[in-house]
Amino acid sequence: MAKVIIDQERCKGCELCTIVCPQKIMVMSKSFNKKSYHPAEQINPEKCNGCAFCAMTCPDVALEVYK
Amino acid sequence: MVERLLMKGNEAIGEAAIHAGCRYYFGYPITPQSELTAYMARRLLKIEGAAFIQSESEIAAINMVYGAAAAGGRVMTSSSGPGISLKQEGISYLACAELPCVIVNMMRGGPGLGSIQPAQGDYFQATKGGGHGDYHLIVLAPSSVQELVDLTIKAFDLADKYRNPAMILGDGLLGQMMEPVQFKEFQKERIPSKEDWALGSCQGRKPRRIVPFNLDPDELEKIVNKIGRKYEDLPKEVQYEVVNMDDPDIVVVAYGTVARVVKTVIQKGKKEGINIGLIRPITLYPFPYAVINDAANRVKQILVAEMSLGQMVEDVKLAANGKSKVFFYGRTGGVVISPVEIWEEVKKILNQN
Amino acid sequence: MMKKVFARPKSLTEVPFTYCPGCHHGIIHRLIAEVMDELNIAQDTIGIAPVGCSVFAYLFFNCDMIVAAHGRAPAVATGIKRVKPNNIVFTYQGDGDLASIGTAEIVHAANRSEKITVIFVNNAIYGMTGGQMAPTSLEGQVTQTSPYGRDPKTMGMPIRMCELLSTLNSPAYIARVALTKPAYIIRAKKAIKKGFQYQIDGKGFSLIEVLSTCPTNWGLSPKEANEWLEKKMIPYYPLAEFKNVEEVS
Numbered sequence: 001m002a003k004v005i006i007d008q009e010r011c012k013g014c015e016l017c018t019i020v021c022p023q024k025i026m027v028m029s030k031s032f033n034k035k036s037y038h039p040a041e042q043i044n045p046e047k048c049n050g051c052a053f054c055a056m057t058c059p060d061v062a063l064e065v066y067k
Numbered sequence: 068m069v070e071r072l073l074m075k076g077n078e079a080i081g082e083a084a085i086h087a088g089c090r091y092y093f094g095y096p097i098t099p100q101s102e103l104t105a106y107m108a109r110r111l112l113k114i115e116g117a118a119f120i121q122s123e124s125e126i127a128a129i130n131m132v133y134g135a136a137a138a139g140g141r142v143m144t145s146s147s148g149p150g151i152s153l154k155q156e157g158i159s160y161l162a163c164a165e166l167p168c169v170i171v172n173m174m175r176g177g178p179g180l181g182s183i184q185p186a187q188g189d190y191f192q193a194t195k196g197g198g199h200g201d202y203h204l205i206v207l208a209p210s211s212v213q214e215l216v217d218l219t220i221k222a223f224d225l226a227d228k229y230r231n232p233a234m235i236l237g238d239g240l241l242g243q244m245m246e247p248v249q250f251k252e253f254q255k256e257r258i259p260s261k262e263d264w265a266l267g268s269c270q271g272r273k274p275r276r277i278v279p280f281n282l283d284p285d286e287l288e289k290i291v292n293k294i295g296r297k298y299e300d301l302p303k304e305v306q307y308e309v310v311n312m313d314d315p316d317i318v319v320v321a322y323g324t325v326a327r328v329v330k331t332v333i334q335k336g337k338k339e340g341i342n343i344g345l346i347r348p349i350t351l352y353p354f355p356y357a358v359i360n361d362a363a364n365r366v367k368q369i370l371v372a373e374m375s376l377g378q379m380v381e382d383v384k385l386a387a388n389g390k391s392k393v394f395f396y397g398r399t400g401g402v403v404i405s406p407v408e409i410w411e412e413v414k415k416i417l418n419q420n
Numbered sequence: 421m422m423k424k425v426f427a428r429p430k431s432l433t434e435v436p437f438t439y440c441p442g443c444h445h446g447i448i449h450r451l452i453a454e455v456m457d458e459l460n461i462a463q464d465t466i467g468i469a470p471v472g473c474s475v476f477a478y479l480f481f482n483c484d485m486i487v488a489a490h491g492r493a494p495a496v497a498t499g500i501k502r503v504k505p506n507n508i509v510f511t512y513q514g515d516g517d518l519a520s521i522g523t524a525e526i527v528h529a530a531n532r533s534e535k536i537t538v539i540f541v542n543n544a545i546y547g548m549t550g551g552q553m554a555p556t557s558l559e560g561q562v563t564q565t566s567p568y569g570r571d572p573k574t575m576g577m578p579i580r581m582c583e584l585l586s587t588l589n590s591p592a593y594i595a596r597v598a599l600t601k602p603a604y605i606i607r608a609k610k611a612i613k614k615g616f617q618y619q620i621d622g623k624g625f626s627l628i629e630v631l632s633t634c635p636t637n638w639g640l641s642p643k644e645a646n647e648w649l650e651k652k653m654i655p656y657y658p659l660a661e662f663k664n665v666e667e668v669s
Binding site: 091093118120122123124126127128130131132133134135136137138139140142156157160164266267268269270274275276277278279280 | 462463464466468475478479481482483484485486487488489492495496497498499500501502503504507524525527528532
């Protein structure tokens with residue numbers, strides 16, 4: 001059981017988290033944040049193993065991971 | 068009884084700096100000031116906690132000064148013409164960041180590689196800014212080895228007081244000559260604490276940032292205006308010497324080495340029945356406009372003598388403000404003006420006017 | 421009860437980074453901040469921000485910071501460290517800053533083995549001025565000032581700073597790392613930590629070169645930029661420890 005919390009206002013939509021996620025559950029939202037980026041969001045959170053690869057690779061330190 | 072020592076100008080500056088609590092020196096050898104760099108090496112490398120670095124370039128030296136000043140150290144660098152030109156970017160950063168330091172320029176002939184003989188061609192560079200942007204240095208112009216000592220100590224104090232770089236503007240002749248000097252007792256307590264602004268450990272306080280930069284024009288204008296207000300305050304630090312100014316027939320304005328030459332000419336004048344007055348600016352920035360303006364009320368002719376094509380003469384004209392005629396006599400390229408030349412010039416002016 | 425396993429390091433301020441999407445500066449900032457947290461040195465650290473995109477680094481670290489002139493950070497760091505030898509001093513410099521205009525300063529700070537840590541960000545291009553050729557731009561790389569590709573005949577070959585500096589006897593630690601995958605990021609952090617640890621231990625000069633992307637000026641998406649870095653940069657700029665004073669026999 002793990003959880004990723006995304007600060008969607010810090011996210012710049014670079015998509016790097018979507019590449020490194022081994023479970024492929026990080027995707028880009030269809031909505032916009034205040035900076036007009038599509039922020040990252042997590043689908044199927046129950047699949048998250050808390051590896052924190054997404055957070056490690058995020059250039060904007062927009063993610064927190066709980067396990 | 069304070070001991071009298073016979074010292075070479077360049078070495079006297081070094082001893083004065085150490086006397087004033089300077090423990091950090093960064094510099095690059097260049098004639099005619101290399102003895103100062105060597106002196107600092109001899110002394111500072113033996114003092115625990117002090118630092119001497121012969122830097123890879125003058126550019127590196129001034130940036131080491133920038134770092135050391137930011138960390139709260141009493142710090143100095145020295146050079147001559149070409150090396151001072153290389154330092155200008157760093158000096159501009161120091162001024163913008165309001166960091167105190169002392170820069171010594173023992174002027175040599177220029178432009179370009181120029182010569183290694185004494186000159187005064189860096190007056191504009193020293194007094195009008197020198198680097199990019201709106202700023203000034205505090206500029207002190209000694210004319211004896213004793214004054215090299217006294218003004219070096221004063222330069223550190225003024226730099227700290229105004230949090231602005233200060234420059235000793237000497238020349239190759241002053242650096243090379245030997246005269247007796249005295250070092251008066253220096254109370255360390257007069258060095259102001261830098262704890263409230265210098266970089267260091269931020270335990271128990273907010274982190275500090277020294278940022279000579281702002282992309283917002285309104286914010287940068289605030290920074291520059293704050294620096295500008297210091298320059299409005301500076302005239303109270305004006306220092307000059309007047310000689311034979313009771314009832315002069317003509318006034319000569321000269322600084323540094325040239326003022327020494329003028330003093331010889333004053334004696335000659337006395338024998339020949341011509342009263343030559345001398346105004347010798349000791350602070351070149353702030354410039355002693357008031358005393359020159361006052362002289363312009365009293366004499367018809369002012370002669371400015373410089374080892375340049377004519378630089379300080381512009382400030383003298385500003386000071387005289389049209390109230391008296393301002394003449395100029397200069398030699399450049401490293402040629403030191405002789406007493407005979409000034410005497411002939413004085414006679415020529417008095418005969419024609 | 422879940423435990424926080426990844427959080428924003430305390431040594432970073434809350435100020436959002438000013439960098440473009442996908443730019444690696446943010447990762448590098450975070451790694452430095454994590455190391456500062458883990459070594460508990462933020463309160464004693466003085467950082468030097470360069471000229472370039474990361475001039476704004478002074479906004480992002482929770483420690484004393486100063487902005488240096490272009491290329492001069494190692495000289496500024498030298499001045500600070502000589503006055504405050506008990507503080508931890510690091511510079512953060514790009515490739516134009518460190519490998520072009522500041523070549524003399526970095527070589528001589530390394531040669532004096534100043535007890536400072538240098539984070540060298542190599543993204544093979546000038547970012548803030550809009551994509552001009554860097555001393556580290558690759559052969560054939562198209563930039564604003566090498567519009568027909570970098571021609572080694574007239575523009576020289578890209579400079580490998582780690583290799584160049586490793587010819588010096590004095591530095592304590594020199595390594596090159598990358599950030600394009602989690603395994604690299606873990607290694608990069610270890611290298612940065614070693615650099616700071618060596619400074620704390622008084623071992624001398626350390627430099628960590630971080631291969632980094634500039635998606636905006638490379639004209640690539642962040643994902644493509646990561647691929648380009650792995651395919652083009654790493655073969656020319658091998659990831660390695662070039663110097664480690666601990667391993668000198």
